[in-house]
Amino acid sequence: MKSNGKTDRPSILARVLQIGYREKGAAFVFVIPFMIGFLIFNIIPMVYSVVISLMDYNSFKPMNMIKFIGFDNYTRLFHDPIALNAFGKSFLYALFYVPGLIILSFLLAILLNRTFALRGITRTFILMPYVANVVAVSIVWSILLDPFGGPVNQIIAKFGIEPPLWLSGVKTALPTIAGINIWQSLAFQTIVFLAAIQGVNKDLYEAADIDGASRWKRLWSITLPVISPTTFFLVITSIISSFQNYASVRMLTNGGPGTSSRVISLNIYEEAFTLNHYSYASAQAMILFAIVLVITIIQWKGQKRWVHY
């Protein structure tokens, strides 16, 4: 006997209830809390920020007095020396921070991969700056680098060298902040590199030894190519984080002296919350987003040349 199609077909409610029992359905249920959070806390604010950037919300007035002004906030940016300077400072900061961080963490990972006494405790100590609070870190470094009798400058002066102004110098403030941030972020990058180095097949090194390869040749021709996907990941994430740097700049110099360490994230914050230039700050944030996106796409496209999967 043929069954009636209508009576066999489960109701919508029953089908919805069944979703969770299917593999794809279960995955959806797992993902949905994240998606809701992502939508509320990321997507909607981003869309809101785009809308705000097209308005004249550049003074402390009620929302009902705001009107659309198109791309004026974007064009204004190209005539604003402070904002352009802030973008320039962020690029400069990235130039100090990213290569410094990648090179130092790689070298440290190479060292930590060796067998030596107290290796476990050394690895633990290296991790400590990473878990330290940025405010505490800033206070400690401010004291250490105090140009007026700070311990670092006292030591330098003993060697007869004119000590730098560090965080108080127009030319030294930004590199000093980059150095402090490298010191703090070093642990994470080192651990990731260490894991990647430990994952390199030992047979490759043995084969290279038999062929008489030097230590440098092994590093250049085996280690670096094999860990290149990890290096690629770390370069992308550190570039993004370098452009987002705000807290340490705020705590260490607050953008000074003058505007010599005023990076774009700090500028956006000041424009929005000190000067109530919400639209202009949003436009700057959108430009920053576009710059980071373009840099990431360029890296993604360029990875074929040096990343080996």
Place this chain on the structure above:
Amino acid sequence: MGLKKKRQAFVVMLVSMMLMTACGNTASTQSDQKEAPDKGTEKERVVTVYEDAKRAESDEVKKELADFTKETGIKVELNIVPGDGVEVYKKIDIDMISGEKTDVIRLSNPILIDKYGSNGWLYPLDELMKKENYDSAKVFGKYLPKFADNKTYVLPDQAGKWAVYYNKKIFDDAGVAYPSGDWTWDDYIATAKKLTKADKGIYGSYMLDYDNYMYMLARQYDVNGYKEDGTSNYDDPAFKKALQFFGDLGNVEKIQPSWLEFKSKKLSWDGFMSGNYGMHFIGTWYTNQFKDKKTYPRDWKVGITQIPVPADGKGNNNFGIVAGYGVNKNAAHPEEAYTYIKWMAENSYKYGGNLPARVDLNDDDIKQLFKKTSDELSGEITVEDLDKALISNDLGFVDEKITGAGSTEYSNIILQESELYLVGQKSLDDTVASIKKRADQAIKDAGGK
């Protein structure tokens, strides 16, 4: 049902329950929030007030609020904003835009009074005052903040002046006589030099990193920050002279920490309380720090004298600011809020030790205030000292801040550019030219000329 399916079903149920629980909680919270005002209006009168974390903890504020409630029967609920100083207004700004209903906002300087009052965030008080025939002009006179639409949005609670506080121990140790007032900046520098003992970490003078220090001399000459056409007046030679004067105190005269040292060592607004400085040039709001021996235990006594003036006799002015209270235009309890700000404007000087903004007080009222301050300081500063430093002298009074179109931006520009001069990275002429150029643009962007 297989074990795998049972496990899946369990996980799905768990996630659903978590989501429902979260939604359920939100709903009940909203419901509670909706009920709260009804309960409040039925049972008791309430006023909600923004307060910064530091002030909210102070004994004076606690006593002030308790006395207000005792007198009016209105319960005060504080909306405490983390931080202190002008930092708290960053959150309050966002709250205003979001339609927050907290009733009362304390506005601690004229820039903030202008910003909140002129941009339509405050409730006009005229109708409420008219209802009870309250003549605010008679009570507060010249200190009553004025707005373009001629409405009253703010009642002032203090009209602070500036003074020089000095550490008597440092004077005694150096064998220098205490300043007796009626003195010039040259006298101030000469005195501070005698007190400075660099090897012992003692400076004769201490000043902060506020914008108005950069142009205090110009304000003493009563030179305005804006020209008559509304553009920046920073190209007036008085501003150049004022910035050079302030920079020289640290860099040339070396009587106080240079800007570089102040910033590098992250010296703070209450640094004078450390006991390492001979004199501190600051507003009278600072008197409270000397009363607070729990936070600032000290083995030295404090004195007060009037501010120095330029030697040419053309700038014989003290300066200061008016601070006050406004009612949020979205206030949930506007009438209670009005009662609160009126009470605070009339009475808060009795608690904090600030000079009142009331012009209806007589000499005895002021003497009584000074007597209270003197008693709280165990006689370290006498009634006569306070009177001579702040009232009975030949000094005029000018506004401490530059207020007008784009004044927040103006203030930030002055600080940013002046810093480059103070640390030796920019010439004086280039600095004032940059300030003038950027301030003109900021004024234009803010809708000025």
